[in-house]
Amino acid sequence: MLNLEEIPLRQIKGVSAAKEQELHAFGIHAVADLLNYYPFRYEDYRLRELKDVKDGEKITVRGIIRGLPMLSRFGRGKVRLTSKVEVDHQLVTAVWFNRAFLKDQLTLGREITLTGKWEQHRMQITVSDSEFLDKGPAKTGTLQPVYSVGGGITQVYMRKTIRQALLQYGAMIRENLPPRLVDKYRLMPKSEAVLHIHQPQDTKNGAAARRRLVYEELFLFQLKLQAYRMQSRSRMDGVAHRVDGETIRQFAATLPFELTDSQKKVVNEILTDMRQPYCMNRLLQGDVGAGKTVVAAIALYAAVKAGHQGALMVPTEILAEQHLRSLGKLFAETGIEVALLTGSLTDRKRRDLLASLQMGLIDIVVGTHALIQEDVFFRSLGLVVTDEQHRFGVNQRSVLRRKGQNPDVLTMTATPIPRTLAITAFGDMDVSTLRERPRGRVPIKTYWVKHTMMDRVLGFIRRETDEGRQAYIICPLIEESDKLDVQNALDLHVQMSQAFPDLRVGLLHGRLNAAEKDEVMRAFGAGEIHLLVATTVVEVGVDVPNATLMIIMDAERFGLSQLHQLRGRVGRAGHQSYCVLVADPKSETGRERMNVMVETDDGFEVARRDLELRGPGDFFGTKQSGLPEFKLADMASDFAVLEAARDDAADLTAEPDFWHSPDYEELRRLLRQDQIFQGDLLD
Incomplete structure (x- = not known):
């Protein structure tokens, strides 16, 4: 029996070759894709009485035409058509714009339904949709699905095609959830849920269909994570790092600072995992400046001392070079060889480095x-660390893993995630959290000012630089835009150079080549540049302890977590540091973001508020994070369902029957389709 994933769209009555190609642009390639292309809202065509409708609301009413239609012209080629219609024993004026062809159809005594905006004071409906009741089946009385469409695919065509697909293939929709879970939550059967999400009988019926499909979507997502975790743990073919605690303690004693209690706890969690024969898969999250790099360094040190190599992958060359310098200092007395691999190496240097890496002459490689x-190639890759893990796709991270014999994996993020959400969203990972800040860090003071206060901001820059400190000033754009009235780095660099002729003002943005960026950051790090005008290329990892002032222009253009990351570029030593947000936000959300930044510098609280304001898709950077863009589910509002789905998936994958019983063949088939399981035995 064919699966719906295997039936091409051309098999649906009414889908031509041209329309099939247009549907492909929406990611719809087979019947299954079409049936899973859910509406994002519904148009309500259910009949209402005038007395129940407030002024300005949308309404659908049934009436009888009582006045001859009148056509008038206005503007350039625009027409206005009006007619008197009896509705609920009252005469109302129905108004159509640019629908001249209806004039001959509006005959006296004919029954009609009108959908549109009700204007109480005028007794008028501005009609967006109308139907004659003598023309057969109508939308009236229904909830009509609204899909994301465009190009040659209209709402009418999408509705008609999905309706036809349900007629032809609805009976082939398989139940893929175990009966016990369907019963446990009293879920609608799969075939009914797909039918009623597209054609709800009423709001209650549509909500029940959504509830079923949201649970299924989150359960299947969690099933992949839990199955992957179960298989990784059961294989016992990872690298068991044999390194004793005393060796680590001796190394920690050489560090120029004492580890916080939080760092010690996290190091113990990581080393315990690394000593096991299964692959570690751990997420290390911590606020800006919480000391994640030192924890990663200790883990890399342990891998090398156990006779293996380590790799640290970061998203930008600036960050890679900074990590190289940091690790170089930490490992200065250990004899550990650290190298840098980025796209800007010359061919000869790259060949030499790759040969050394393959022979094991390089212990740790940092790169993009x-x-x-x-x-x-590595001689023996034992530990992979990825920094700012949400910047890399899952596939990129898995490619690096495959360069060793199932090495341990530590992923790090400075975008704190509410713990319960982290455990659920990253269900295949164990989660370690750094909450403390290293001793001596002074909280950053944050201010929000309007553009009219720029003179005071310039005075602030002067005060800090006179005391020998340095400052950043961040812009949302590199150069002027004819679409956005916001500050750009090129113009601001000129303005700051004129405002401070005695200071050296630097410029850093994404269009500079690697050597130019490196020179700017070297000069800023050495104190030769006093004021650095930049775009968000400095968002992560850039560490200049003498910089105490972060000014963010048009701050409402940035998300909360991005603002918090930028703020974290200062306050990295014992000096009092400041963040100044220059913004005139027009939206309530923009003002709320500014208030959150002023109220707290706790990254976990910022993350919680960010999740509330933006939702999880943007929060995680969905397209890069490996988190799916859910069709129906929302990780914030459906969080309770997500937790239940995680527990159900964990329980199911822990049962031996799941991996062998015919009862779960459909679920195993869905897992086999997933890229991370291809090549892995599921039986």
Whole structure:
């Protein structure tokens, strides 16, 4: 029996070759894709009485035409058509714009339904949709689905095509949830849920269909994570790092600072995992400046001392170079060889480095995406660390893993995630959290000012630089835009150079080549640049302890977590540091973001508020994070369902029957389709 995933769209009555190609642009390639293309809202065509409708509301009413239609012209080629219609024993004026063709159809005594905006004071309906009751089946009395459409695919065509697909193939929709879960939550059967999400009988019926499909979507997502975790743990073919605690304690004693209690706890969690024969898969999250790099360094040190190599993958060359310098200092007395692999290496240097890496002459390599290229080989890769893990796709991270014999994996993020959400969203990972800040860190003071106060901001820059400190000033754009009236880095660099002729003003943005960026950051780090005008290329990892002032222009253009990351570029030593947000937000959300930044510098609280304001898709950077863009589910509002689905998936994958019983063949088939299971045995 064919699966719906295997039946091409052309098999649906009314789908031509041209329309099939247009549907492909929406990610719809087979009948299954079409049936899973859910509406994002519904148009309500259910009849209401005038007395129940408030002024300005949308309404659908049934009436009888009582006045001859009148056509008038206005503007350039625009027409206005009006007619008197009896509705609920009252005469109302129905108004159509640019529908001249209806004039001859509006005959006296004919029954009609009108949908549109009700204007109480005028007794008028501005009609957006109308139907004659003598023309057969009508939308009236229904909830009509609204889909994301465009190009040659209209709402009418999408509705008609999905309706036809349900007629032809609705009976082939398989139940994929175990009966016990359907019974446990009293869920609607799968075939009914798909039918009623597209054609709800009423709001209650539509809500029940959504509830079923949201649970299924989240359960299948969690099933992949839990199955992957179960298989990783059961294989016992990872790297068991044999390193004793005393060796680690001796190394920790050489560090220029004492570890916080939080760092010690997290290091113990990581080392306990690394000593096991299964693959560690751990997420290390911590606020800006919480000391994640030192924890990663200790883990890398342990891997090398156990006779293996380590890799640290970061999203930008600036960050890679900074990590190289940081690790170089930490490992200065250990004899550990650390190297840098980025796209800007010359061919000769790259060849030499790759040869040294393959022979084991290099212990730890720090790099960008260059690390996952095909010609990169290790002698014995034992630990993979990825920094700012949400910047890399799951596939990129898995390619790096495959360069060793199932190495341990530590992923780090400075975008704190509410713990319960982290455990649920990253269900295949164990989660370690750094809450404390290193001793001596002074909280950053944050201010929100309007553009009219720029003179005071310039005075602030002067005060800090006179005391020997340095400052950042961040812009949302590199150069002027004819679409956005916001500050740009090129113009601001000129303005700041004129405002402070005695200071050296630097410029850093994404269009500079690697050597130019490196020179700017070297000069800023050495104190040769006093004021650095930049875009968000400095968002993560850039560490200049002498910088005490962060000014963010048009701050309402940035998300909360991005603002918090930028703020974290200062306050990295014992000096009092400041963040100044220059913004005139027009939206309530923009003002709320500014208030959150002023009220707290706790990254976990910022993350919680960010999740509330933006929702989880933007919060995680969905397109890069490996988190799916859910069709129906929302990780914030459906969080309770997500937790239940996680527990159900964990329980199911822990049962031996799941991996062998015919009862779960459909679920195993869905897992086999997933890229991370291809090549892995599921039986």
